Amino acid sequence: MALLSKKDANLIIDPLADNNPITIQVLGICSALAITAELKASLVMALSVIFVLGVGNVVISLIRNIIPSKIRIIVQLIVVATLVIVVDQVLKAFAYELSKTLAVFVGLIITNCIIMGRFEAFALGNGPWKSFLDGIGNALGYGVILIIVGFFRELLGSGTLFGIKVLGDPIAKTGVYAFGYENNGFMIIPPAALIVVGIIIWVQRSRNRALIEEN
């Protein structure tokens, strides 16, 4: 017996590849550019969005029939903001170090268009279980891209991964630096993320021609 029906499984798998929120729907680009200079920050952001979008989608789905349509955007915004503050406060009390890393992202999570987009496009019209899967799937799709971009930017820009010097020491000239390799400073500034995302989109579309638009 499969854990999820085929339809349910697609809710998670689709956004990972053929309907990826960043590379196909081009949502959530702003945070993808801002915070991917380091792998650790990308990971924290991905985890936060998985939590907020998963839970938020369920909450919105549960109250979808009683939300007045005139103020539904405000209601959605309040749900996101509340969840983010709850996470922030709990982390501050029990994982203080982590909460300081997250502080930067609080604003970015609330304004992340993927979250509002999924509330509006999916949770308002579907049951809680499906919405939960959809939320997790989209957040994972977002997270995967963030981590890929973070990986390349940190590796090429700083020569480190998770802060560990994997390519050797640029000042003491060890590792690859001994052969004249230099870190590419361009990779740590935001435009580099745009280029990396562009390359991912290019690779993805050339592998799956069905994704290419007519014009």
Place this chain on the structure above:
Amino acid sequence: MAINTEKNVYTVLFAVVMVIIVGSVLAFLASALSGKIKENERFEKQQNILYAMGVHENEGEGSVNFIPTDRVEDEFSKFITQQLVINGGGISEDNEAFLIDLKKEMAAAKNGAKPRLPVFIGEKEGKKFYILPMYGKGLWDAIWGFISLNEDMVVQGVYFDHKAETPGLGANIKMRYFMDDFIGESILDGERYAGIAVAKGNNDPVNQIKDDNEVDALAGATITGNGVSAMIRESVNLYRNYLETIRKQ
């Protein structure tokens, strides 16, 4: 049971109920957790102050390792021998001085009031450390930190932190490779309290020249770096009179 969700009365009622629910959840959470959060903040300040005077668990090169929170209070009372508050001309002792919010005091100073400025005097291996708090502005939001000086106004250690600088760029001011550069620099340029500037292109990337009042900047973080320079200069100048008395001793 069909509710007409289009009615204005319903919309207003829904909004009111929702605000009450969300408000009480957040208020409950905030009051339930505030004790724990305050404690974490206390520990953090003590860790930062100790870090600036070189009491930490750093190993070799690499990451910043504070005294663990379960020991920090004992270590703080062991190494910090005096906590002073400078209030106008007078200096008094205050064991809660580390809880003074420098942001508020600096705002008060701008409005013409006399700020209460904390100074921490630490002793380690027979040496005296004068530790001053700092507060300033980075690119996005506040930056702050501590700087420890000896009698000759030479930096013994610094600690920087920030609220929302860009990860991978400005956020790197709290990395060891940046903070360690400040050690050994003098904040004096002749008789002037020049502070230490975060400078691009100072032809000294490994920071061997210790009398230039400059350290090497972080690539891609010019405004944060300028913020650090300004923060050190302004904060040190607030303490000018006090520092003069130390130098004359």
